[in-house]
Amino acid sequence: MTYDPVRGMRDILPDEVGWWRLAEEKFREVARLYNYREIRFPILEATELFTRGIGESTDVVGKQMYTFPDRKGRSLTLRPEGTASAARAYLTAGLQVKEPFQKWFYIGPMFRYEKPQKGRSRQFHQYGIEAIGSLDPGLDAEVISLARSLMERLGLGGLRLRLNSIGCAKDREAYREALKEHFSDRISSMCTDCRRRYRDNPIRILDCKEEICRPHIESAPKSVDHLCAECREHLEGVRERLDFLGLGYELDYRLVRGLDYYTRTVFELSSDALGAQDSLIGGGRYDGLIESLGGPPTPAIGFAGGMERLVLALQEDGKIRPEGEPLDLFIATLGDEASRAGLKLAEEIRSAGLSVDLDHRGRSFRKQLNLANRLGASSLLVLGDEELESKEGKLKDLSSGKEEGVELISSGIIDRLRRKKGV
Ligand SMILES: [Zn+2]
Ligand SMILES: [Zn+2]
Incomplete structure (x- = not known):
């Protein structure tokens, strides 16, 4: 019997994770520059939060939610997006009273029951920003600037910012009628x-x-x-x-965004890395959301982007690549005793902050050398009966091929490896 992942869920294997970490780290970096602090909210919420917050008639709530009863029959939903949770968290923490202005960012999995295709899975990942407690247009500009700045730091070119306003609840009513x-x-x-x-x-x-x-x-009327x-x-x-900030944009009267909570400013940022009509980041104001969840009137603005799409864009067009994960030392061992000694030596060298790996599959010496090269180890130490007896081994630099004799004590090896690394 074999098991497959649930349809629309996929593994992100170690070879790919470097790209994800690169994107996440840049996002954290930019968020810090703008003083947005990380928030982590639960993956499960009461279903009502989304039906009320996002709107029953939206595709997300109407067709795409993972909703199920828990053991006591309460309806729970795997979060399909972050903003409703952010608004809920704001009220749960009583911030409307304690500290009404908040600037947050989040990164995490979201769930929507959609048709899986390239760049779209049912478990997908979003990074997002929420700035809660101000109607200042300068805050809109800051949030948009942050989104842009992230793309620039990732080296994504051909950026296009589209902007529109869909007005307050009253305006939307009038617009809906029109x-x-x-x-x-x-x-x-x-x-x-x-x-x-x-x-x-x-x-x-x-x-x-x-x-x-x-x-x-x-030919439709404009909001x-x-x-x-x-x-x-x-x-x-x-x-x-x-x-004033020199951030180019175009007014797009067709831009509306799919969720009911949006008000006033809506925007999308795209890069030609993925084709012009696919946006990397979408956002806008949600000045009525917190009130609709039972809080005081609280203007707010945010954006979210899909991590899968960002990673795709990076792989195709980004000017930066993930750094490798260098291995400082590989210990090749021959025989049982050497294997035990290698294990101990590796532990001691690791505790000095250097990365070490060794064979765990009884490979031949030649295969261990191949492995060391494949792992990109910068040095190699060979341990066999002869080395154990003489208490001396050879440390080989795998890039230059140069060898030097070392005493088989961890402190001596640590010194050499550190000098080589320049730390
Ligand atoms: Zn208005
Ligand atoms: Zn149609």
């Missing part, structure tokens, strides 16, 4: 998804990529024409600050 009116005599010739969206949430029609729907969408004075001013404020 869209309903626009689509009312067109919807019968549009795709089935759009017909459903027309009923549930007509704003989502703008997301449709179907050819037959495109002309109807092209920016339905903004109240305050939201118009906010959008102007964001644009003014982006200009």
Whole structure:
């Protein structure tokens, strides 16, 4: 019998993990520069958090959640995204009273029941930012700048930032009506998804990529024409600050984002590494989310990006590559006694902070040498009966091939290896 991973779940094997760590480390680095602190929230939440927070009519909640009852019959859901959890965590910790302004980042697995394809699995991973407690357009500019700065540090070129404002809840209501009116005599010739969206949430029609729907969408009213004075001013404020920072963007009146909690600023950042229409990061304001979860009115903005897609972009187009994991020493052993002595020596050298490996499969001497080379060991020590008897061995530099005699005491070997490493 063999076991397969659950459909849409996959292993990230050690050869690939270097790319993941590279992306994660750069994200942590940039987050620190902007003073965003890490938060880790649970993978399971009460289902209601997402149905209320993200919206029942969205694809994520309507079709894609991993929801199941626990042993007491409570409905739980594997988190499909991070923002609802961040908003919940903010309230759980009482931060609305204690310290209402928070800047957070997170990295972790998310779960959506979608059709698995290249770059999309059911367990996927997101990195994200949440800045909670301010409506300042400067904060929008900061969050966007952080996203850009991450891509630049990863060496991803051809960056394109698209920006829109979908207004506050009231504006969205007016906009929804305008869209309903626009689509009312067109919807019968549009795709089935759009017909459903027309009923549930007509704003989502703008997301449709179907050819037959495109002309109807092209002529649709723009959200920016339905903004109240305050939201118009906010959008102007964001644009003014982006200009001031020299962050190029284009206004995209079709940009809406798929989740119900978005308000005002929405944006997407893409790189030509993956084709222009696929965004690497998407985000926006969610000024009403915390209130809808029972908290006080609390403006907030954030973004999220898929780690899988970021890693793909890095592998295809990034200017940086993961560093190897160098091995300082390989000990090749011949015979039982040498193998035991090697084990001990390895322990002592490791405790000095140097990496050591040795054979555990009784390989021949020649195969052990091959292994040492394959592992990229910088030095090799050979231990056999002769060396054990004389208490002296040879330390070989595997890049130059040079050999030097060493006493078989760990302190002497540690000194040599350290000198070689320059530490
Ligand atoms: Zn408004
Ligand atoms: Zn459509």
